[in-house]
Amino acid sequence: xxxxxxxLRLSEQLCEKIEEQIVTGLLRPxxxxxxxxxxxxxxxxxxxxxxxxxxxxxxxxxxxxPRRGAVVAEIEPHRLCEMxxxxxxxxxxxxxxxxxxxxxxxxxxLRDAHQACESARDADNPDAYYWLNELFHxxxxxASHNGFLAEQAISLHRRLRPYRRLQLRVRNRMKVSYxxxxxxxxxxxxxxxxxxxxxxxxxxxxxxxxxxxxxxxVRQLSSPAA
Amino acid sequence: xxxxxxxLRLSEQLCEKIEEQIVTGLLRPxxxxxxxxxxxxxxxxxxxxxxxxxxxxxxxxxxxxPRRGAVVAEIEPHRLCEMxxxxxxxxxxxxxxxxxxxxxxxxxxLRDAHQACESARDADNPDAYYWLNELFHxxxxxASHNGFLAEQAISLHRRLRPYRRLQLRVRNRMKVSYxxxxxxxxxxxxxxxxxxxxxxxxxxxxxxxxxxxxxxxVRQLSSPAA
DNA sequence: TTGATCAAACGTGTATACACGTTAGGATTC
DNA sequence: GAATCCTAACGTGTATACACGTTTGATCAA
Numbered sequence: 001x002x003x004x005x006x007x008l009r010l011s012e013q014l015c016e017k018i019e020e021q022i023v024t025g026l027l028r029p030x031x032x033x034x035x036x037x038x039x040x041x042x043x044x045x046x047x048x049x050x051x052x053x054x055x056x057x058x059x060x061x062x063x064x065x066p067r068r069g070a071v072v073a074e075i076e077p078h079r080l081c082e083m084x085x086x087x088x089x090x091x092x093x094x095x096x097x098x099x100x101x102x103x104x105x106x107x108x109x110l111r112d113a114h115q116a117c118e119s120a121r122d123a124d125n126p127d128a129y130y131w132l133n134e135l136f137h138x139x140x141x142x143a144s145h146n147g148f149l150a151e152q153a154i155s156l157h158r159r160l161r162p163y164r165r166l167q168l169r170v171r172n173r174m175k176v177s178y179x180x181x182x183x184x185x186x187x188x189x190x191x192x193x194x195x196x197x198x199x200x201x202x203x204x205x206x207x208x209x210x211x212x213x214x215x216x217x218v219r220q221l222s223s224p225a226a
Numbered sequence: 227x228x229x230x231x232x233x234l235r236l237s238e239q240l241c242e243k244i245e246e247q248i249v250t251g252l253l254r255p256x257x258x259x260x261x262x263x264x265x266x267x268x269x270x271x272x273x274x275x276x277x278x279x280x281x282x283x284x285x286x287x288x289x290x291x292p293r294r295g296a297v298v299a300e301i302e303p304h305r306l307c308e309m310x311x312x313x314x315x316x317x318x319x320x321x322x323x324x325x326x327x328x329x330x331x332x333x334x335x336l337r338d339a340h341q342a343c344e345s346a347r348d349a350d351n352p353d354a355y356y357w358l359n360e361l362f363h364x365x366x367x368x369a370s371h372n373g374f375l376a377e378q379a380i381s382l383h384r385r386l387r388p389y390r391r392l393q394l395r396v397r398n399r400m401k402v403s404y405x406x407x408x409x410x411x412x413x414x415x416x417x418x419x420x421x422x423x424x425x426x427x428x429x430x431x432x433x434x435x436x437x438x439x440x441x442x443x444v445r446q447l448s449s450p451a452a
Numbered sequence: 453t454t455g456a457t458c459a460a461a462c463g464t465g466t467a468t469a470c471a472c473g474t475t476a477g478g479a480t481t482c
Numbered sequence: 483g484a485a486t487c488c489t490a491a492c493g494t495g496t497a498t499a500c501a502c503g504t505t506t507g508a509t510c511a512a
Contacts, residue, residue: 008292008473009495011280036463045497050464054237054277058284066234067464067503082374089319093312148308234503235465262493271467276495293473293494 084208310434325419
């Protein structure tokens with residue numbers, strides 16, 4: 001599908017690799033990102049590392065303080081809630097548009113993605129569910145037929161990844177999530193945009209609300225010393 | 227307000243300068259951004275220029291093609307409409323939240339900003355109106371009391387600047403815009419979030435719709451040769 | 453012992469140098 | 483005369499070198 005023959009630029013590859021380490025939690029929020037250290041670790045010079053860090057800083061995953069080095073961005077609980085509120089609104093917009101514009105093919109794809117989530121739920125496999133859930137939501141983004149909106153949604157979704165991931169461990173979360181998905185699919189297929197928007201807004205916001213509880217532990221993780 | 231003592235990094239300053247040249251139209255969409263040329267023009271080396279371009283590329287104002295140089299991003303008409311749709315939704319969200327959360331002080335500030343627009347309208351000064359309009363909208367962003375949302379709105383607003391600017395030249399646009407502002411202020415102060423959201427959504431979307439007409443001329447500007 | 457001051461090491465920010473892909477121009481061939 | 487191939491110049495991508503601010507450790511004074 002992605003027929004780009006080669007990234008061809010080290011900066012891009014490094015950007016993805018470092019982002020991977022951030023979202024998987026290998027690099028914790030607040031961790032220093034020493035340019036020389038990273039350069040040595042990846043076997044390249046500082047130049048492409050710097051360029052990768054600048055990109056990640058623009059994306060909000062890294063915080064660069066002048067002359068004082070870069071660190072993995074620490075998102076305080078309050079801001080995290082704000083971000084989830086915006087995410088909820090973006091997804092609501094996607095759902096509203098999707099209800100009006102989704103094609104027959106896309107309906108099939110959406111139902112397939114939904115079905116796949118069911119399998120992961122039944123297998124009680126949070127990691128699988130995490131990925132399949134992401135694919136499910138992307139189907140809705142695409143069905144909005146607004147490419148820019150879809151990009152924004154994907155971008156913010158990525159940024160929230162490390163925090164979202166914890167959610168699925170909550171008891172019964174997968175089952176509740178799946179049943180919410182069902183209602184959303186029904187509303188979209190029925191062409192009821194307002195209902196679909198309202199449902200998915202709640203679906204996302206509940207995660208933000210629950211974070212009010214979880215953030216404490218996250219904060220503990222990111223600042224062990226103090 | 228912004229108590230940052232000094233940007234201290236050339237990359238940042240160059241980023242702003244180049245962005246300025248893009249949004250003011252000095253650098254037209256599609257224009258090549260030769261690193262050596264820019265470096266010579268600003269009297270610096272290629273390194274900070276590259277870093278500035280990477281930031282601008284992340285922001286979407288510049289398009290970097292591997293090994294083939296950077297150009298000012300060309301936004302095709304279709305995508306521009308998509309961006310205005312998202313902008314409308316972001317502003318609607320700001321207005322909805324603002325109606326619930328705005329403080330007495332912020333109401334005063336909002337009315338002041340609105341009043342300032344009136345002066346520019348009466349003076350029939352589109353350039354002044356352009357800036358005051360921006361300040362007016364920012365008051366609403368801030369009143370949403372969602373810092374992340376406000377940042378996103380400001381960011382997208384900046385990106386749409388070069389295209390938005392043309393709008394005010396349209397006959398009677400300033401008068402219509404001002405009267406729409408009035409209704410929006412009333413709805414927010416009255417605490418009617420849904421009405422405020424609906425009004426501002428229309429206020430923004432009408433710009434996107436009108437662009438369907440204007441884009442032809444924009445396209446002509448950006449690609450004189452063919 | 454604790455506090456402040458200073459100096460050296462460290463790391464970022466910028467400049468320069470080099471390598472490779474891209475592109476444009478000219479020569480050659482059909 | 484037009485198209486293609488080759489070649490050389492150009493510009494990007496990466497590496498290296500250097501300058502300056504920041505930080506840290508030690509020394510000295512109270």
